[in-house]
Amino acid sequence: MSFGSRGSFGSKKGGGDGGHDDGHGGLNITPLLDLFMVLIPFLILSVVLTKINVVDVAVSKPVAVVKKKQTNFDLRLDISKTNAVIKLNGRRVRTIAVAEGWTQDLHEELVKIKRKHVDEYRIKIQPASESALEDVMMIMDAARNLSDKDEPIIVEGEDKKPVKLKFLFPNVVLRGVYS
Numbered sequence: 001m002s003f004g005s006r007g008s009f010g011s012k013k014g015g016g017d018g019g020h021d022d023g024h025g026g027l028n029i030t031p032l033l034d035l036f037m038v039l040i041p042f043l044i045l046s047v048v049l050t051k052i053n054v055v056d057v058a059v060s061k062p063v064a065v066v067k068k069k070q071t072n073f074d075l076r077l078d079i080s081k082t083n084a085v086i087k088l089n090g091r092r093v094r095t096i097a098v099a100e101g102w103t104q105d106l107h108e109e110l111v112k113i114k115r116k117h118v119d120e121y122r123i124k125i126q127p128a129s130e131s132a133l134e135d136v137m138m139i140m141d142a143a144r145n146l147s148d149k150d151e152p153i154i155v156e157g158e159d160k161k162p163v164k165l166k167f168l169f170p171n172v173v174l175r176g177v178y179s
Contacts, residue, residue, distance in 0.1 A: 093109070
């Protein structure tokens with residue numbers, strides 16, 4: 001075994017690949033690196049500009065069948081561009097004009113209904129077809145949770161002790177919403 005003129009082992013030509021290096025035989029990864037140089041900043045920017053919305057949904061849990069007493073409670077909220085109609089058991093309770101701060105009026109009316117029906121947790125909301133997702137989320141927030149400004153609603157717990165409610169109507173059913 002001898003060293004070649006360029007210092008490679010067993011080869012007269014340089015490169016160390018058995019003497020077959022003519023300058024064009026290697027893998028050219030320059031286009032791949034160019035692709036990554038363009039793709040990586042794009043992916044980073046797309047993650048930064050992505051807005052994530054989170055919606056709490058109840059997941060049913062397997063439990064023993066419990067017979068719940070049947071109630072005639074049917075609370076509905078029909079929302080159009082101009083007004084929101086609250087219906088309880090098919091009767092119109094109140095119509096609220098959709099204007100600045102109307103969700104606060106909606107919340108106050110739902111608190112009044114909750115005080116009369118503390119054992120009920122479901123509301124059916126039917127937003128207008130052109131409603132924005134942010135508006136629907138605002139309406140759901142007004143219908144679900146009691147705020148700190150609201151007078152507490154106290155009910156009797158299972159152990160006969162008073163319990164302060166945290167929620168108005170947390171089981172929200174969206175009607176007429178199809179993606």
